[in-house]
Amino acid sequence: MAYKISPEVEEILKELVKDAGGDGFERIRCPLCRWQPTAESRWCCASSGEPENFDGGCYTVWNTFETRGRCPGCNHQWRWTICPRCHGWSLHNDWYEKNAS
Incomplete structure (x- = not known):
């Protein structure tokens, strides 16, 4: 079963994430040049x-x-995944930073 989030709920979730101190992309970076994507x-x-x-x-x-x-x-x-900044390809999973702990 698939669920679709309404635009209203999506906006509420975005605001909650911002209130928590980020957009969810702060631990995602290009492994080659360290460029960081945004939600946009x-x-x-x-x-x-x-x-x-x-x-x-x-x-x-x-x-x-x-x-x-x-x-x-x-x-x-x-x-x-290709990086829009350096145009290098990296394994998609390598973009996710590992926990520092």
Whole structure:
């Protein structure tokens, strides 16, 4: 069963996250250049060569970190993510900083 959050609830959740001191992206960084995405950052599901080798992009535009790399348009699970700043590819899971503890 899938649940859809209404725009009103989504706005309330965003405000709660801000009140808690962040936008949820403070522990996500490019492993190559340390660039940090925001909630407004966007990626496009498009066919690509190395390293993903994916043929069949659906051209959905979304924030890949809101879905842990899964395209909401075609359900492709991206293993690699490109950095908009340095244009380097890194494994998607490597973008998530590990706990310092």
